[in-house]
Amino acid sequence: MKKRLMMALATGALVAAMAPGVVAAKTAQDSSTSEHPLEHPFVGAWVIHPFPNDPSSEDLVIINPGGTVLDYDSQSGTGVGAWTSTGDRTADLSFDQLVTAPDGSLVGLTVVRASVEVAKDGQSFTGTWTLEFPPAAAEMSGVPAGELGPGDVTGERIAVESPGPTVGPMPGASNEAPPSPEASPAS
Numbered sequence: 001m002k003k004r005l006m007m008a009l010a011t012g013a014l015v016a017a018m019a020p021g022v023v024a025a026k027t028a029q030d031s032s033t034s035e036h037p038l039e040h041p042f043v044g045a046w047v048i049h050p051f052p053n054d055p056s057s058e059d060l061v062i063i064n065p066g067g068t069v070l071d072y073d074s075q076s077g078t079g080v081g082a083w084t085s086t087g088d089r090t091a092d093l094s095f096d097q098l099v100t101a102p103d104g105s106l107v108g109l110t111v112v113r114a115s116v117e118v119a120k121d122g123q124s125f126t127g128t129w130t131l132e133f134p135p136a137a138a139e140m141s142g143v144p145a146g147e148l149g150p151g152d153v154t155g156e157r158i159a160v161e162s163p164g165p166t167v168g169p170m171p172g173a174s175n176e177a178p179p180s181p182e183a184s185p186a187s
Helices: 002-010 135-141
Strands: 044-049 059-063 068-073 077-085 090-100 106-118 124-133 146-157
Touching: 068 090, 106 135, 106 146, 124 135
Parallel strands: none
Antiparallel strands: 044 059, 044 146, 059 068, 068 077, 077 090, 090 106, 106 124, 124 146
């Protein structure tokens, strides 16, 4: 149970456990600065692996040219943060995730920090990350308060995929056009 709780909290490896209607945000700097150039190879959508040896640990992350980060993990929710360029193919990022108690009350913010290097072909990255739970969540998990890590992280760019040949209709989807108003029976 303790390991599962740690995985759920730590899968915040670029994630946020988010209470409905509550959003955490970091202010992004002006996108015209050299800190987050529009053409930096880190900009884009990625499938990331915060625990590369665990195939079940995948997150989706969007790196925006204006310096903002949006992360989603199916176990923990959404993380919101900021990034900055540290070189032609390197970047640092951090984001916050809300941690809630079982009753839904806010426990605090978990902070995820990472440094990454994008491969020369721009299709993958490697890096390290750390995690800092709010004191109450650290205590509940039995881990020390403060920044934990580092851990390894890898990522692959999400490529555009055109629709291919289908094997049948989607369940519940209609491939027929809705009837026009003229074809409807009169009331």
